[in-house]
Amino acid sequence: MLAAWVAAATPVRAQTPAAVGHSVGLENRDGLFGFSSAPVNVKSDFTSQFKDGNESVLLLRGNCEITHKEKTWTAPLMVLWELPDDGTGQKRILAYMETSSEFSAMESSPGRREQRPFLLVDLETSGLVSLQAIPGRDPIDLPQSADDPAYIRARQRRMESRSNLQQTQYTFESAPMPGGVYLPAPAPRIQQRVTISPKFLGGHLEAKGEISEGSIPPEYVVTLTGGVNIVVDNVPLNVGGQMVLSRVDLTADRAVIWTDANHIDELRGFDIDSNTPFQVYLEGSIVVRQGNNDVRATHAFYDVNQRRGLAMNAELRTLLPDLQGTLRLRAAEVRQMSDTNFHAKDAFFTTSEFGKPKYRIQASDVFLEEKFLGHPDRINPVTGDPEGGTFVATSLNNTIFVDDFPIFVAPYLTGPAENPNIPVRKFNVGYSGMFGTTVETVWDLRPVLGLDLPPNVDLQLQADYLSKRGPGGGLRGLFDVDSELFGQPVHQEGWGQAYYINDHGTDNLGLGRRDLPVYYSDNRGRVIFRDRIDLDQNTWLQAEIGHVFNNDRNFDEQYYEYDWDTQKDLENLLTINHQNDNLTLSALGTIKSDGFNDQTNWLPRGDATLLGKQLFDSPVIWNTHSMVGYGQLKPAEAPPDPTLDPFQALPYFTNSEGLVTMTRHELNAPFDVGPVHVVPYAMGELAYWEEDITGDSLGRAYGTAGIKASVEFAKYMPEVRSTILGLNGLAHKVVFDAEYYYAQSSTSLNNVAQYNQFDDNAQERFRERLVPVELNGNPLPTYMDPRYYAVRSGAGRSVTSPYNELVDDQNTLWLGMRHRWQTKVGPAAAPRIIDWMEFDLGTAIFPQANRDNFGETLGLINSRYAWHVSPRTSFLADGVWDVFSGGQRVWNAGVLHQRTARGSTYLGFRQVEVDTIESQLVTGSFSYVLSPNLYVVTAAAQYDVAEGIDRGETFTITRIGEFFLLHLGFGYDRSRDNVGVALSLEPKFGSYGSSSMQLNSLLGIY
Template identity: 40%
Template sequence: MPSLRAAETSETELVRAPITIASRFSQQWTEQNQLIQILRGNCVIQQGATTLRSQQAVVWQRSEQSGDEVTHYLTIFLKDDVEVEEPSRSLREPSLVRQMRTLSDVSIDIGKTINEPAPEDPLLKQAIQQAQGVRRSNLQPTQFVVQNPETDLSWQGVTIPSTGLKKHITIEGRSTIQPSISSIESHDTTPPETVTIATGGITVRVFDAEEFGIVDLTADRMVIWVKSDGTGRPLSSQEFDGNAPLQIYMEGNIIIRQGRDTLTATHAYYDITDDRGLLLNAELRAYVDELQGDVRIRAQQLRQKSRESYHAQNAWATTSQFGEPGYRLRSTDIFLDYRYNQNWLGQGNYDIDPATGMAIPKATPWVTSLNNTLTISEYDIPVLYSPYLSGPAEDPNIPIRSVTFEQDSIFGTQVKTEWDMFKLSGINKPDGVEWGLLADYLSDRGPAVGMSTDYSGEDLFGIPGIYNGEGLGIFIYDEGEDNLGRDRRSLEPKQDERGRAQWRHWQRLEPFDALVIGEFGYLSDRNYLEQYYEKEFDRRKDVETLIYGKQDYENWSWSLLTRPQVNNFENTTEWLPKLDLYGLGEPILGEWLTWSSHSSIGYANLQPADPPTDPNDLFTPIPYITDDSGMVMMTRHKLEAPFNLGPVNVVPYVMGEAAYWDDGINNDQIDRFVGQGGIRSSLMFSRIFPNIYSDIFNLNGLAHKIRLESEYAYTDASRSLNDIPQYNEIDDNAQERFRQRLLTNTFGGVLPAPFDPRFYGVRTGAGTDLTAPYHELVEDQQVLRLALRQRLQTKVGPPERQRIRDWMRLDMGVSYFPDQDRDNFGEDFGLYTGSYQWNVGERTSILADALYDTFDDGQELWSLGVLSQRSTRGSVYAGIRQVKGGDLDSNILTASYSYVMSPKWISTMGTAYDIAEDQNRGQTLTVTRVGADFLVHFGFGADASKDNVSFGLSIEPKIGPFNAYSSQLSSLLNVR
């Protein structure tokens, strides 16, 4: 009796406990006084200590009131990864039907909800079929759970509609030979059955609107059981209720097609009504959109547990389409089912129904496997073992992404591997997220290990807007020396434990028209990035730590930047914080004038870089980066009065600035007032030559367009630039590192004035623009800038869709300095610029540019090259570039190409040679073999500056279409 009383008390407590329903997506509507919900993605239903979890669910909810008490009745169908946790037990099932009730509330927590009926949803139809419980007693599915009728709700609160769907069968021979077909009536079962025996090659098609539409089954011999209609008519003449039992046993050359999945076997039993089957010596081919092909699973025994769930035993899986695949994953058990996309941060991605415009959750084929061995070649050579793997079928459980072997004199023999952490850990891969493990060994340096990630999605934390991010953390125990080229070939690192940790996040907040950027960047020492990630050091954004936010409203915007210094060996201005306010083109006085402004205020802490610990690492402090801190304030305002003087557009303007620095270069408080006045003008004219045609030069008419531009500006500043520290950075870290060496190894310790980057910025007017990020770059100046811009344009494309493109383009410019001694080293004219492009054809262009100064030791820069592009098949470039100024003088001849030589071979090459110094600058060559199952990259590189020759071999599994897997040749591998 005590146990019975305890059970009754527990049941009463459970009924009085509230019920919570949560999922990522819900489609819901009301029908017959009940709420119907179709849930997808991380479905969780909880009442007291009972928790139900699944990937998909259907909930019918109805309420009844008796006096002051309201009872909520729920019938719940759960499918895919069903987990039940109760105080007395835990269980896992493919699908489950449960009933719940509560005298308390039912709360709902859904990520995205669509209030739209979906009576034709396949999940709802399957739920109705399961809930009605119409099955033959001897084939009752084990996953169909019915509670004790004495304590159960007896379905009293919910109305489950009938499907009302019908199915019918056709039987025919699989070849021109007529099969042998006979039928008998069996009354030993309830209800009676018709048993049909067919031999001689049979094809059976089951037309079922509720499931796949058509299920096609072919075999040498079959036995078919169906519910008898009592008429004795042939099966092809009968029509069955959608829930009517239909089972088939097959032998010999079996092929089953359902939807886009195909199964083959030697023996099979198939229950079409329940979408269950058992196949021996079987192979499943499941089509995956992302692969644009099939994932193959071959097994001694294959069970189909439901329409979208399979279990293979003693099996292997591969995406190779060859009979003997080049790689396969051998496993004791492989499970294939369909899951709906998840996202750790946002709402995940959804397809859009073109008819209704509603969001449809996206189902992903998912493979989970046990006791796995990855083998390669037809000899099944084992290369990897893992006890558990889980991941989407388009990347079927192969945890290794790439293996690279390299050899050079800087790092020695290198083995670099990249692994998929989701597969190694068995964690479900969220939509839009990649997570990799990096495990390397460098014989001359040491072992390295790290992790990388990148992610993207929409609606982070429910806020509309897209976001993306990336992260990398890798560390190495380095026992070698750094070789950074030329006079830095043997540098001792500060410490043996070296590496980096970096994270960047970018997010758009659409409701607020705002942008948020967050970054964290840590480097162990000053030379780690340049040694191990040279291209990133030279070309990409600096590694730094910051939080930045920006919001726009019409023609106004504001931004807030907070940036501390994490890496003490880099020149950094800490902003703690900095606020900027912009207003552009605000009309005043009836639009006769436009007013623009830029104001900023911030607390700055300018931190010069710590010198290197190795005295052989050349280092000279940059003079305008000093140890100063304090408030930095600035406000600029500009008035413009545009008008037309005949065909000439004229814009007189005045600009004024007031700025303040707490700490100047001489450790004193300074202020500065700047006034600028000027006038801009432009004149545009053109002439059309409609009768010029040329097949050779691809001309179809010609238009010559010319634009003449001029600007005169007079600037007066109350404070010299030499008094002001450079709080706002003008160079990235790579450029600053070069300047710290250039002063010693090129100019002998004294920097010539023409090479002062701040004065160069003053000459070009970089700091006088209203929105210039480095407002310090202002000095007294008077300048007249002239420019000529020309276009020769023609029409290309079919007659009905012609478009205009530049056939030839030529831009030229020059600056005149009335006070040449102060502003331009004694020369009246300077900053001669030119840019030329001739698009000879659709695929070939001639390119040239130049930048000259005529004073002593001035810059003389020019380049000339030819670029030919063959669509996505590749490109070829050859050119020469001169870099001359002071003691610098080089003429570098460069050539590069990338080309798809055939469907199986791809190559890329680059070379550079300095003609002026008669020195080889380096070469690279990569050849890729596109095999049936693998991409194999062969690489060679020579770097004369580092006196280094390298060789490399990289192997990547070929999974899916070209653009899905290779990062090294992404553009070329799009070729079909």
């Protein structure tokens, strides 16, 4: 970077080996640092240069020194700005220095030395600015930018020097001094206690103290031998951006202390303050502890109040709360430049706890510095401390080792310290009847390409090979960042994925669809992007992209089956939302990018919702929801060959489009009659569709009125106790509730097109196959139509229902009761209440049974039962029944036993019966940690009692290593007639607890 500016080289004065340098003149290119007759000499180990606005910036680290006229300033870190010409022809350079020392060669004060926590110096020159580096090697350039935490501090203190304002716990009021030097006012004096004692109880500590008159001011020098422990209390420490008072604990075989000359008679313990010099040299079995930092070394020097130090043959340990583990930094030399700033040479760092780490990154130079990943003014509401502070590690000339084998080389790495930058995130090898021999890998692109990604941004590369299908790969990433939009600060989070596979096989989607051709192209894949932008506390944007290549109807179901069955549908949408108290406004636009799913394009749509608005100081509450939009309803297209992939279009998704509008208003007036809570209500709706299910315009008026009531009873039985049943007193609470409503619609639901989806694509795809596969092409019975099931259950009646189409004439009485039997557990001094047993029962009564419930007065009987026999064992059951012929009878019962983090077991029976469809499944699952932190075994199986066949089994054993999870799995899926074997390597770093989320799915814990 600096090579473009090299003009000449001149010798410099002799230095120690770490600081000896050569001088390079910098040409006035790009406006950086000009020519003069009174040179400014600059020296450092590491440099970086960048632009901040119209100012050129030079960031220096390690043994930094500036000499100008008769003065020399030294510091571990410096920032230099070239200031714009003020018209005098003089070049101005503003220099910021941290923990700086100033030496004067003026005749009036020869040898004078002053030390400050930081310093701003304004230099005027018309001469040469020279940069000095170590002779025999080129200056080392560190890729940096205006986001560097050191530069952010420097820029902040520069701004504070202008306004005399410092927004931290301590106030430094900066004032200009003669010669253009800005000096911080002294920090408030904090009383500190120094205690000196033997290293071991009963040890013999020898001490010798004397005053050194040669220093200005005089120093008190103490030499300690025989094992010493030095403790300094009330030392300021930067923790997450806040200054707190901490203890510094130093232990060594031998030590030398330099402090002021006022403590000659107080060797064992004395008081100083935070501005008193206190420096310590240590030798032999050194341990230095402060806050979360622990340094061990053979030789060390430490300046307590400046929080600077140098340790030889050292190891630094610092706690990383997000990892729930420790970062270890071991090096030939570790230099501490501030509370949160370290530089190590010839080092390795790792999160391994082993003495000889199983994985490590070895580097020539490692910089460890705290950086705020969150918004700078985001405060933890509980602690009041800033959020987002974490250590960032930057390293040069890296080699990544697993055991003693080098697996990766990178010239430059940077990222959060809790991420050890191991490039392989996932490595799977297996065999499947559908895909053949498979090799699946995920790579972290930060170390692979040496990317300097912003904090909380993760970018990964997928590279796969499936022998029966072909090669595949793509990118995926996630982000959670603070950024700007139109010049305004915003918070943004989301994720994305792009995947491609050259597929020369056939799809296997289950029984009846085991050999489907890839209809459109061998080039298959998808793109997903989802983003949320918080503009402020009440306003946010959402953007989504979801597209499958080549209108490939079966790609998601084949390659992303879990996402297809359980996750949100792929959509292309943009929405803006604003919420102010109980008012919510939103605008939405969606575009369909495929032809194989049922979807509505909104071009656009607006919604307004107001809830809980009291009318004119009366007991009446008003709730309302209105929407207006232009909708294009696009039904799913049939597959190219319906004989191979059965399909029948759903009748309520038609080619309809046009204006869609609706407004709903509800009034309710809750009151109490003794212990009974009563809520009468009435709701009305006006809706309009420019095109209905037949293509004609349609208007609808809908109204409903009803009354809700509930009452609670309780009985307390403190005398009921049983150690066997786990009862420590018993309370029975029951709530009886009822609702009657009457609804009328001006048009039948049969005339309304379904612009608002109520099912996911996976459920709609199943319904499109149901008639040709299960009903042999016969028409779908009305009692199996999901829209009429929604009408019977009242799913579309509420003001805020997202599918307002689903209403019709209805006359219904709902009855229900909810029982809870509760007891106390825990210590007698602080017991807590738990539900020991739960039982819910409800049903609907239809006075107009022929119209509303297929001729049966009673319907939709539902129940749920749970008996928590112990904190680890529960009996569970639930079900729903209809009593008319062909109605649903769905229920399941089982027992769940969990051993907290050690594992869980479940055994259950499930019956599904609707019309001619019947299934009776016995399901079992098991997971267990065979030995702590070593092996996890999981297994699951299903057996169909009705058909007398097994439905599938899985078995996995996981080896928990220090830095990886090794999974070996077997599986059989009868529906796909597929047998699979897989071996998976998943990186795991830090303590066992930090990886528990990776194991939760194995252990049945969610």
